[in-house]
Amino acid sequence: MDIKEYIASGILELYVAGQLSEEENLKVAEYAKTYPEIQTEIEEIEASILALSKAVSPKVPLSFDVFKQKIEIDESSEVVPLKKKRVNAFWYVGWAASLLLTVGLAYLYMQNEALTSEIKLFKEQSLYLEKQIEEARNSLARSKALLENLRDRNVEVVPLGGQEVAPSSYAKIYWNKEQQKLLVDAQGLPDPPEGMVYQVWSLTLNPLTPTSVGLLEDFTADENRIFELANNNSSEAFGITLEPAGGSASPNLEQLYTLGTVSG
Amino acid sequence: MKGLLVLRNSSQLFIMQLEVLITRFQQKDASAFEMLYGMYAENICGVINTIVRDEALAQELCQDVFVKVWHNAASYNSAKGRFFTWILNIARNAAIDEMRSKSYKNQKKNLSADSFVGILEQVGNADEATTDVAGIRALINRLKQRCVEIIDLLYFKGYTQKEVAEELEIPLGTVKTRNRSCISQLRESLKK
Numbered sequence: 524m525d526i527k528e529y530i531a532s533g534i535l536e537l538y539v540a541g542q543l544s545e546e547e548n549l550k551v552a553e554y555a556k557t558y559p560e561i562q563t564e565i566e567e568i569e570a571s572i573l574a575l576s577k578a579v580s581p582k583v584p585l586s587f588d589v590f591k592q593k594i595e596i597d598e599s600s601e602v603v604p605l606k607k608k609r610v611n612a613f614w615y616v617g618w619a620a621s622l623l624l625t626v627g628l629a630y631l632y633m634q635n636e637a638l639t640s641e642i643k644l645f646k647e648q649s650l651y652l653e654k655q656i657e658e659a660r661n662s663l664a665r666s667k668a669l670l671e672n673l674r675d676r677n678v679e680v681v682p683l684g685g686q687e688v689a690p691s692s693y694a695k696i697y698w699n700k701e702q703q704k705l706l707v708d709a710q711g712l713p714d715p716p717e718g719m720v721y722q723v724w725s726l727t728l729n730p731l732t733p734t735s736v737g738l739l740e741d742f743t744a745d746e747n748r749i750f751e752l753a754n755n756n757s758s759e760a761f762g763i764t765l766e767p768a769g770g771s772a773s774p775n776l777e778q779l780y781t782l783g784t785v786s787g
Numbered sequence: 788m789k790g791l792l793v794l795r796n797s798s799q800l801f802i803m804q805l806e807v808l809i810t811r812f813q814q815k816d817a818s819a820f821e822m823l824y825g826m827y828a829e830n831i832c833g834v835i836n837t838i839v840r841d842e843a844l845a846q847e848l849c850q851d852v853f854v855k856v857w858h859n860a861a862s863y864n865s866a867k868g869r870f871f872t873w874i875l876n877i878a879r880n881a882a883i884d885e886m887r888s889k890s891y892k893n894q895k896k897n898l899s900a901d902s903f904v905g906i907l908e909q910v911g912n913a914d915e916a917t918t919d920v921a922g923i924r925a926l927i928n929r930l931k932q933r934c935v936e937i938i939d940l941l942y943f944k945g946y947t948q949k950e951v952a953e954e955l956e957i958p959l960g961t962v963k964t965r966n967r968s969c970i971s972q973l974r975e976s977l978k979k
Contacts, residue, residue, distance in 0.1 A: 532963065533966055533967030536941075536963075536967050536970045537948070538868065538872070539871070539872055539942075540875075540941045541872040541876045541945070542941060542947060543868075545867060549866055549867060552865070553866075567974060569871055569872075571973045571974045571977055572830075572871075572938075572942055572970075573827075573830050574977055575833075575903070575938070575942075575973065576833035576837075576942075579833040579834075579903045580829040580832045580833035581832055581833075581842035581843075581846050581849075587821050587824050587825065591821070
């Protein structure tokens with residue numbers, strides 16, 4: 524269809540004037556829906572008639588309020604109130620439904636918020652538990668390794684008794700001669716004061732010759748208080764003294780905490 | 788803004804599709820009706836006034852028309868024409884019925900003789916300060932007499948094409964094209 528020609532024919536002006544047959548009206552309305560140009564043209568024609576008719580309007584403005592009363596009075600005195608009631612019912616039901624929907628949506632929103640924060644909490648908890656399991660696994664592995672070390676056939680157990688400075692203290696040394704390795708169980712020693720460190724000495728008795736085996740560094744770091752040291756001496760006894768941080772070249776015997784001889 | 792209308796209520800600014808507004812009106816939504824009333828009441832009263840030539844009577848008839856519009860809301864069908872055209876028809880019929888009633892029988896002859904130009908002249912004399920009316924008046928003055936006649940008959944008096952052709956003594960086929968060119972002139976002058 525030639526839209527321009529259709530518009531130029533003047534049919535749209537007659538459409539706005541209401542001078543077309545019903546059939547023609549339907550056709551124009553259909554074209555207006557299909558072609559935006561036609562719709563715009565119709566609106567502009569209508570606007571020009573609106574402007575013109577407004578200019579010839581009575582100058583006393585009509586208030587809708589007065590008018591509203593009029594239709595309300597008419598409405599209430601209407602002979603067939605059934606229709607009106609039905610409309611009102613729809614009106615109220617509509618509002619009630621929309622209110623219900625709003626409340627429902629708000630409720631769902633709140634539920635969703637609560638669930639989201641709960642999920643977050645569970646995630647955090649599960650992360651924490653995983654960490655704990657990991658720690659427990661590590662701890663178990665360490666304990667197993669420790670136990671294996673202690674059970675080794677080549678291990679000699681040397682109990683160390685408390686000395687004058689700390690009579691109640693004790694320690695145990697597990698000496699794997701083959702691997703030249705010491706495991707020092709220092710559970711019976713008090714935590715060293717700040718700036719001091721326990722030093723383990725290997726002793727040969729005749730004559731008494733102390734050789735430093737190592738320091739129990741970071742004493743409080745290991746909860747089990749088990750320390751691994753290397754020892755390639757043919758030790759006859761072990762002693763543990765308290766020394767200034769970094770250790771000493773020779774033991775301070777006044778600070779000898781525990782001492783024990785190798786049995787055999 | 789195609790299809791959209793901006794309506795200013797006493798306190799609110801509505802942007803709503805005319806179709807939606809009309810649908811709500813047809814469901815007997817009084818607030819939608821109030822907006823439509825705000826959009827078209829003055830124009831419809833104007834059209835009635837061109838026919839009855841009496842402002843007080845035009846007001847009264849205009850109210851009756853809108854009451855009718857309200858009660859017959861369901862009978863409007865957008866597939867069959869513009870909403871404005873629908874009210875326009877109701878208004879013209881009401882005004883013409885009034886003119887044909889006894890009290891105006893004697894003046895019936897004058898019905899077709901005068902056009903809206905007369906009213907514009909009266910309005911202009913009564914209230915020279917109203918600038919938009921003055922503006923419209925100026926543009927009407929620019930419209931050729933034959934345009935004034937044809938617009939008045941087709942839109943305000945509701946004459947059919949055939950009646951217009953007879954009244955103006957022009958060929959039937961000319962009515963459509965002449966009206967088109969006259970409305971185009973009107974639109975042109977409104978743009979200025």
